[in-house]
Amino acid sequence: MNGFDYRDYDALGLAQLIKAGEVKPEELLGEAIRHIEMQNPKLNAVINKMYEQAKKDVHNIDINGAFAGVPMLLKDITQEIEGEKITSGSKALQSYRAWRDAEYVRRVRKTGVVFTGQTNVPEFALMGITEPAFYGPTRNPWNADHTPGGSSGGSGAAVASGMVPIAGANDGGGSIRIPAAYCGLFGLKPTRGRTPSAADPGRQWQGASSDHVLARSVRDSAAMLDEIQGYEKGAAFHAPAFDGSYLQIVKNQSERKYRIAFSTASPIGTEVDPDCIEAVRKTAALLESMGHSVEEKDAPVDGKKLAGSYMMMYFGEVAATLRLLEDLLGRKVRYDDVEPTTWLLGLLGKAATAEEFVLGIREWDKAAHVMETFHETYDFFMTPTTAYPPAKIGELNSRGTEKLLLQMIGKLGAGGFVKKTGMVDKIVENSLKRTPFTQLANLTGQPAMSVPLHISSGGLPCGVQFVAARGKEDILFDLAARLETVDEWIDIKTNPMFKKEQPV
Template identity: 45%
Template sequence: MKFEDYIQHDALGLADLVRRGEVSPQELLDTALARTDQTHGQLNAVVRRLDEQARQRCAQPFDTQAPFAGVPFLLKDLFQDLAGLPSSCGSKPLSRVPAPESADVVRRWQDAGLVIFGKTNTPEFGARNVTEPLAFGPTRNPWNLSRTPGGSSGGSAAAVAAGIVPVAGANDGGGSIRIPAAACGLFGLKPGRGRVSSGPGAAEGMNGAAVQGVLSRSVRDSAAMLDVLQGPEAHGPYHMPAPPQPYLQAIQQAPGRLKIGFSTESPIGTPVSSEAIAAVKDAAALLESLGHHVEEAKLPVDGLGLAKDFLLAWFSRQAALVCELEQVHGIKPSAFEPDTRAMAAVGRSVPAVELLLSEARWNEHNRALARFHGQYDLWLSPVLASPPIPIGHLATSKTLHIASDLVAMLGLSGLLRKTALFQNTIINNLAWTPFTQLANLTGRPAMSVPLYWTPDGMPMGVQFVAGLDGEAMLLRLAAQLEQARPWFGRRPAI
């Protein structure tokens, strides 16, 4: 199949071609592999190839009624384990440690007929909003190779934006679906807490803040993917009721007239660029033209307090993960990246009582957002505070790395997190993406929609956050926006 034909179809469209016998899974795979080869030197999106396994899968019979039968697919190399193969999590020490069993989402993707042929780049343990692991090098944005595709699902985003695959695996613990979607001109839906299993290796990701999902070029692909992924597992911590109708069916219905509150101020008081503001105001105008009520509304959430609670949980989780890897695999903390060592050292310094009090405050953020959703159906905001930033822009200074290792060795990491150098570094890292963590800590569904490009051609997605069980509302609105301002045919020149 020629690439020019391949790129004209989303995943459901490709599966339909397979179903009708117009193309074979092997032909689709060959096209995806050729595109991977063609773009790898520029993008560095795919860090583990599974060509032979994929060819073997194509040689086997397919259930043509499976929704994605024969469609090439990429896993994110983080918490999307494929039994017997390593999940490096962006980390060199883990690049040769095989996973004992497949993740629930991977098994469901295989059952849906997808042909997995590789795994995509991610920062070490997904702990950055850019994708620049030392183990594999940076992934670059197909729209501008000097810029980041965002993180932590940056490899998947670059692969989808460049046309390697129409949809790819992703996950989101602080914005890691929405950030790269916004930076790469894609659609990205973060499901709500409990909608998709994180098992069997974990009951939940970071107390439910981290969830599994995909990045796609079409809304209907994401809707169909959520139909595949949603639903309980016997080993799951709780049961989320099924939606009243499949999401793919739900998007055939209009969303109705929605009341949407928007804001462009950074929740942590950091600058927001004119491009980010323009993206939101452009979206607001489009929404009004479609009959929705849109007004500026201040979010009743303590943004800085939420950011501190988010980071405290994140650092503590990094500390627990590093400790677990040493206990289970004998990997010393010194084997990980300096940023990981610093975060883990700070996490180890957090007293249990302080962490529990911080996690208890998540309920305050839930209640504040619920008050907002008592007045508005959705919150609209930027995803990014500025257009995609240059590769290396958020690299941690060597001074902080040295200081972090020194205070960790002396057992003084509790003091490190109170220093101006450390706190300023953290704020600088969050300043580009201060809008996304709210949906994670509150467990609410949220999406990034590619409605705006800057004058110099860089994507700037906008974010919508719904209330509890709001996935169908988000998808219906996304489908309406996609029809009003189609983006599927808008692709980078790479």
């Protein structure tokens, strides 16, 4: 492989080299392992290395698969491989092993990829940062003092540092788009029901969560969606049918002029960092220069009410997770089994009523209807992906009096007390103030993407989000492919960890 740099290629590019006989799959796997071993001690992106199994699997790949021989990492939650650990970032599940492949994994495996390991997540994928107590924090390749986001932070850091060109991710409130924004990657959350549920078929987070990938190129994301989309037996939701090829849309970019509404105002009334505002305004000017129609306009939804309904689901899902955890452990879950924040969220879920939960879900349906009407006028709704650039590692952790109060409430089981005091509204605001833009698409079921078009004054990526009508991934990919050609599109090869060749 003289003169060959594994990191010069996206996933489709590597697969083409294998199909042309220029590189052997074993050589690609060796390069992936080399880069993981070189970068992971600093970044802590990969928490389960599957090298020995990968060395066996690499001899049995489908050479005709779209991603034949390409090393790929999966996310350590719901993307289950039979016989492998799947801990969801929690010490409570450190001994648990999956009893079968998830449907998402089955479909991805058919593309010819070689699963090489699993990536770090916050406990039960609950945070927009990846700092689980069990594994420790994952760090951002652009600046290791900062977070790569969450909950797919391990996958984002792995792709942005060049360990692998593509990695599994899922998104229940921004968990594909937030790491994409923070790591300078492309990240698309598909329409609800477009891709299979990662674990059991049904309603992951009441339909808020979708599985896909984080990628360094638009075409890799499009090609993977071509391969894994479609009907899933027993699934609660099904996306509008799409009979074309997303990859062909990327290859054959249209000249269509789009109608784009944009807003930089936080839907929950909190502050937005000037860098994130600038990212959107610069993109609006760029789009106008390309001939698109751009208009400043807020989405016609009640952002605060939707945020409350999202968090009601969030509380309920955590409570249910802790209850199901008892079945896996064969005993009652105790306070010390999980992180204090997880325990408090579970208590709040138990304190919620069935009436509150149902009324919250109905707000999602109202918003979905309103947004369908909105998209009869506008092809896209554009916002910052996040309200702030990446936080520093540990910056968002509870400390001092707040930490003691959290522990006291958890140990006393005082979820009902917290609810009665009105502290829930403060919890909602604190949870979403850095990432208030991404939840809308999860609640309405719309597809949305984060594109890397801006570097902050601190030298860190800021993503720009585009939301389209349900079933319209095709126009998202078309616009993304056209934006990928502009000078403003971030080249991840310029980040410090990508360029680093020596062990850290």
